[in-house]
Amino acid sequence: MNPWEWLLVLGAVALVLARWLPPRPRRPLTFAAPAVVALSGAVLGVLGMRWQMVPVLVGAAVALPFALSPLLRQRTRRAPWWLALPASVVCLALIAAGPAAAWALPTPVFPEPSGRFAVGTHVLELTDPQRPETATPAPDDRRTVVAQFWYPARQAPAGSRRAPYLGRTEHEARVVSGALANYAGLPAMLLDGLPRARTHAVYDAAVAGDGAGDGERFPVVLFSPGLGGVRTQNTAWAQELASHGYVVVGLDHPYDSAAVVLADGRTVRTEVSATGDDAEDEKRAAGWTAVRAADLRFVRAQLGRVQSGEIAGPLAGHLDTGRVAAAGHSLGGGAALQAARQDPGFAAVIDLDGFPHDPDPQPFRQPVLALTQAVGPDTDPDYLPRLTRVLGLSSATSYRLTVPGTAHLTFTDAPLYLPPLPSLVGSLDRTEGPRITAAASIAFLDRTLRDDPGGAADPAAALSAYGSLVVHPKSGA
Structure with a gap:
C-alpha cells in the first residue's frame, strides 16, 4: 500500500x-x-x-x-x-x-536484481516469411511473434522511467492484465495492480560495455511462457539473469498467449482451449508445443540479424549467438526441450516445471536443468516418468531439481501478486520462489554457456542447496 x-x-x-x-x-x-x-x-x-x-x-x-x-x-x-x-x-x-x-492481491514489487549490471529492455516484432499462420484461414498471413529482450545495461541516468510490467505502455499492460484475468476466469479488477507495477528495467538503455570498449557479447536465453502466458510472466527471473550478464528474450505466442498487442494496435487473443477429453487435450497440447518450438527456433535464427544490426536496436554487436539456451515454463518448458532436440544451435535447456509433449522424443545433445514442484497426489502421475525419459535421452549430464514448498506457479512472477495460498503459489516467501528459480538457473548457465564456469566442474553442489537433486548421467546417445 x-x-x-x-x-x-x-x-x-x-x-x-x-x-x-x-x-x-x-x-x-x-x-x-x-x-x-x-x-x-x-x-x-x-x-x-x-x-x-x-x-x-x-x-x-x-x-x-x-x-x-x-x-x-x-x-x-x-x-x-x-x-x-x-x-x-x-x-x-x-x-x-x-x-x-x-x-x-498486491501491486507486484520486483526484487532488486543482485548482479553487477543494470537492466535494459527492448521489444521487437518478428515475422517469419516462410511460415504460414496456421491459426487463421488467410493464405497470406505469416507467423509473427513479439520478443522482449532484457539485457545487461549501463546504469541509467537518475530519474529514468522504469518499464511497466506486462507491456510497452500502460494501455498495453491493462489489455494484457485483463486478458490474463479473463483466461483464469477472474474479474479483471482482481489483477488491476499489474498495470500499475514498474520493473527495474529501462527501455532501450545503453548496453553494458566490457570496460575496454563496447564489444562485449553476452550469452542468450530464449524463454517461452506457460499455456496462455505472456512474454513478461517471468520478469523477476529475466531481470536477475540480465544483471548477471545474460540476455533473456521472452516470447509472446499469438493465438496462444492470453493477449498479444501488435505494433499496429491489433490485439490477438488466445484461441487455445481444453476439451476435457484426455486424449484430445494431449493431441492439442502436442500441437501447441510444436508451434512454440518452431517459434523458438525462428527467433534463435533471427538473433544473427539483431547481432549484425540488420534488425535495428541497442543490442547490435552484443549477442553471443553461439551460446544460446532454450527455456520455458510449463508448456513452454516442453517446447524448449523439443526446440533443442530439433535445433542443435541451442547449447542448453531450462525447463521450469514443464511437461514434455513431444510425441516422438529422440536423443539430443544439450544439457538440461529441469526445476519441478514438489510432486504430490494432485500432480499428473505421467509427469515425472515422461520427464525422466526425456532427460535420459540427452548425451550431456542433466539435472532435475525438485524444490520443496513450491507449486506450479512458484517458478513465475505469480507469487509477487497472487494470494499466498500454498496450492496456488507454494508455501515459500513471496520473493523466495523467483529468487531460487533465478539462482538455480544462473548456477546451471554459468557452467553450460560460459567459458569460465567460476572454477566449478559441475553445478550439482550449487543446485543441491535448493532442493532434492537428481543427476542424469550422459546417455551416450
Missing part, C-alpha cells in the same frame, strides 16, 4: 473510534478524520483508486453520520454502547478488508 492508502485507512479508523472517546478529544478528531479521508480519497481518485480501497471508503461513509450527529445536533444523544458497538465492529471490519485485500 502507498502512503495515501495508509492515510485513508488511518482516517477511516479514527472516524470510527472517535465515537468512543471522551468529549474533549472527540470533537476535533471527528472533524479531522473526515477531512483526512476526503483528502486521501481525492488524491487516490486522481492517481487511480484501487478496488481494495472501496470497502475502506464504505466503512468511513457508514461511520460518518453516527460520528457527526451528536456534534451537530445539540439535543441528540449518542446511541447506547450496546447498539454502537456492533456498528463500530462492522465499520472496522470493512476498513480492515481494504489492507487485507491489498496484501492478498
Whole structure:
C-alpha cells in the first residue's frame, strides 16, 4: 500500500473510534478524520483508486453520520454502547478488508536484481516469411511473434522511467492484465495492480560495455511462457539473469498467449482451449508445443540479424549467438526441450516445471536443468516418468531439481501478486520462489554457456542447496 492508502485507512479508523472517546478529544478528531479521508480519497481518485480501497471508503461513509450527529445536533444523544458497538465492529471490519485485500492481491514489487549490471529492455516484432499462420484461414498471413529482450545495461541516468510490467505502455499492460484475468476466469479488477507495477528495467538503455570498449557479447536465453502466458510472466527471473550478464528474450505466442498487442494496435487473443477429453487435450497440447518450438527456433535464427544490426536496436554487436539456451515454463518448458532436440544451435535447456509433449522424443545433445514442484497426489502421475525419459535421452549430464514448498506457479512472477495460498503459489516467501528459480538457473548457465564456469566442474553442489537433486548421467546417445 502507498502512503495515501495508509492515510485513508488511518482516517477511516479514527472516524470510527472517535465515537468512543471522551468529549474533549472527540470533537476535533471527528472533524479531522473526515477531512483526512476526503483528502486521501481525492488524491487516490486522481492517481487511480484501487478496488481494495472501496470497502475502506464504505466503512468511513457508514461511520460518518453516527460520528457527526451528536456534534451537530445539540439535543441528540449518542446511541447506547450496546447498539454502537456492533456498528463500530462492522465499520472496522470493512476498513480492515481494504489492507487485507491489498496484501492478498498486491501491486507486484520486483526484487532488486543482485548482479553487477543494470537492466535494459527492448521489444521487437518478428515475422517469419516462410511460415504460414496456421491459426487463421488467410493464405497470406505469416507467423509473427513479439520478443522482449532484457539485457545487461549501463546504469541509467537518475530519474529514468522504469518499464511497466506486462507491456510497452500502460494501455498495453491493462489489455494484457485483463486478458490474463479473463483466461483464469477472474474479474479483471482482481489483477488491476499489474498495470500499475514498474520493473527495474529501462527501455532501450545503453548496453553494458566490457570496460575496454563496447564489444562485449553476452550469452542468450530464449524463454517461452506457460499455456496462455505472456512474454513478461517471468520478469523477476529475466531481470536477475540480465544483471548477471545474460540476455533473456521472452516470447509472446499469438493465438496462444492470453493477449498479444501488435505494433499496429491489433490485439490477438488466445484461441487455445481444453476439451476435457484426455486424449484430445494431449493431441492439442502436442500441437501447441510444436508451434512454440518452431517459434523458438525462428527467433534463435533471427538473433544473427539483431547481432549484425540488420534488425535495428541497442543490442547490435552484443549477442553471443553461439551460446544460446532454450527455456520455458510449463508448456513452454516442453517446447524448449523439443526446440533443442530439433535445433542443435541451442547449447542448453531450462525447463521450469514443464511437461514434455513431444510425441516422438529422440536423443539430443544439450544439457538440461529441469526445476519441478514438489510432486504430490494432485500432480499428473505421467509427469515425472515422461520427464525422466526425456532427460535420459540427452548425451550431456542433466539435472532435475525438485524444490520443496513450491507449486506450479512458484517458478513465475505469480507469487509477487497472487494470494499466498500454498496450492496456488507454494508455501515459500513471496520473493523466495523467483529468487531460487533465478539462482538455480544462473548456477546451471554459468557452467553450460560460459567459458569460465567460476572454477566449478559441475553445478550439482550449487543446485543441491535448493532442493532434492537428481543427476542424469550422459546417455551416450
